Amino acid sequence: MTFHYEDERLLCEGVELEAVAREAGTPCYVYSSRSIVAAYQAYDAALGSLPHVICYAVKANSSLAVLSLLAKAGCGFDIVSGGELYRVLQAGGDPGRVVFSGVGKTTEEIGFALRSGIRNFNCESEGELAEIDRVAGALGVTARFSLRVNPDVDAVTHPYISTGLRDHKFGIDIADAPAVYARARDFRNLRASGVSCHIGSQILDYSPILEAAGKVLSLIGQLQADGLGIDHVDLGGGLGIAYQPGEQAPAIHEFIAALRDRIGRYGLTVMIEPGRSIVGPAGVLLTKVLYRKQSPAKKFVIVDAAMNDLIRPALYKAHHEILPLRRAGGGAIVADVVGPVCETGDFLARDREMTDAQPGEYLAIASAGAYGFAQSSNYNSRPRAAEVLIDGSGWRVVRERESFEDLVRGETR
Numbered sequence: 001m002t003f004h005y006e007d008e009r010l011l012c013e014g015v016e017l018e019a020v021a022r023e024a025g026t027p028c029y030v031y032s033s034r035s036i037v038a039a040y041q042a043y044d045a046a047l048g049s050l051p052h053v054i055c056y057a058v059k060a061n062s063s064l065a066v067l068s069l070l071a072k073a074g075c076g077f078d079i080v081s082g083g084e085l086y087r088v089l090q091a092g093g094d095p096g097r098v099v100f101s102g103v104g105k106t107t108e109e110i111g112f113a114l115r116s117g118i119r120n121f122n123c124e125s126e127g128e129l130a131e132i133d134r135v136a137g138a139l140g141v142t143a144r145f146s147l148r149v150n151p152d153v154d155a156v157t158h159p160y161i162s163t164g165l166r167d168h169k170f171g172i173d174i175a176d177a178p179a180v181y182a183r184a185r186d187f188r189n190l191r192a193s194g195v196s197c198h199i200g201s202q203i204l205d206y207s208p209i210l211e212a213a214g215k216v217l218s219l220i221g222q223l224q225a226d227g228l229g230i231d232h233v234d235l236g237g238g239l240g241i242a243y244q245p246g247e248q249a250p251a252i253h254e255f256i257a258a259l260r261d262r263i264g265r266y267g268l269t270v271m272i273e274p275g276r277s278i279v280g281p282a283g284v285l286l287t288k289v290l291y292r293k294q295s296p297a298k299k300f301v302i303v304d305a306a307m308n309d310l311i312r313p314a315l316y317k318a319h320h321e322i323l324p325l326r327r328a329g330g331g332a333i334v335a336d337v338v339g340p341v342c343e344t345g346d347f348l349a350r351d352r353e354m355t356d357a358q359p360g361e362y363l364a365i366a367s368a369g370a371y372g373f374a375q376s377s378n379y380n381s382r383p384r385a386a387e388v389l390i391d392g393s394g395w396r397v398v399r400e401r402e403s404f405e406d407l408v409r410g411e412t413r
């Protein structure tokens with residue numbers, strides 16, 4: 001168990017989190033290196049002898065320490081910007097195991113990716129293909145690409161993070177893909193190497209991913225019959241995690257076993273782009289209770305973390321468990337956990353049955369390793385939180401808390 005109680009104290013691996021909160025200060029993200037590496041290894045082991053590249057979706061958590069852990073374990077990376085590529089290279093990632101996704105790659109980003117020698121572009125429009133061809137030609141290189149196809153499959157998740165339906169901005173309609181691949185043969189500096197798809201995120205029932213995989217594989221069969229040298233299939237990310245008690249996330253090995261059953265016989269290299277399922281359960285956000293307040297309608301627990309630190313509850317009505325760092329015998333309350341930001345949407349939990357936390361006590365906001373810090377901002381001129389990496393019984397600050405000077409860096413009066 002990565003996060004567990006011993007003598008009523010919450011530990012991550014072998015480290016008592018209250019000691020971290022006191023020394024590193026709050027708000028502070030804490031990640032378990034063992035949990036991150038174990039999740040990567042679960043994917044790797046389940047894919048086994050099938051030729052594969054696991055491309056961790058950098059957007060989920062792009063901190064250098066996290067990327068560096070994964071790079072050392074042999075992981076590849078799925079990037080969506082030049083900034084993410086820069087981070088991967090800084091962290092020691094292998095550009096030969098990088099795929100570049102996203103609907104709006106700029107000329108500069110395409111050039112940077114080609115000069116860095118990335119493995120593959122996941123392309124989302126014919127205009128983008130033309131631009132990659134042009135930049136590759138100018139650099140005298142050939143770019144490998146996949147079309148990201150839109151299989152029109154409902155991922156059954158929050159509408160903001162569902163991507164595989166016909167009216168979403170993502171991908172190229174799967175029915176149009178053969179014609180686009182055929183036209184792409186005219187681009188002298190491109191080589192079609194795969195087909196990719198990603199239907200959404202936080203998917204708890206993975207049958208839609210299998211359905212999408214089935215559609216993509218039959219497209220690949222058709223393309224191969226047309227004489228295209230497609231050698232890989234990229235099935236994106238999306239596997240969900242358990243945020244709430246009673247929620248059941250599929251085990252990584254089960255999901256991959258189901259995929260293997262379908263893909264094994266095609267002789268393709270399998271690529272996947274998991275993000276949340278690798279880092280989500282591995283992280284918590286530590287926060288301190290500042291005040292308690294009772295309105296005529298509600299109890300409020302006012303903490304020093306806010307929507308700028310973790311926007312998921314405000315943006316997706318996401319549920320994150322709230323755990324005391326020190327479990328006391330006291331009764332439970334029902335309260336809203338809110339931050340200092342001046343918006344009613346600034347809440348971390350609503351009408352939550354929780355520990356009767358008093359000012360000065362610490363709480364952990366659970367399952368915050370994915371899309372937590374990565375989506376944080378300086379709204380209300382709040383310096384971004386510190387980040388800590390735990391390894392066994394040791395821990396270190398891997399990102400300093402921002403200072404007021406950081407807040408105004410690059411600005412002029």
Ligand code: LLP
Nearest residue numbers: 057101198201202237238273274275276371
């Ligand atoms: N590949 C592509 C092309 C993606 O767009 C994404 C996520 C992934 C892979 C990784 O998906 P994952 O394995 O993490 O589900 N901010 C939202 C999630 C946005 C997901 C965007 N794309 C949240 O906090 O729930």
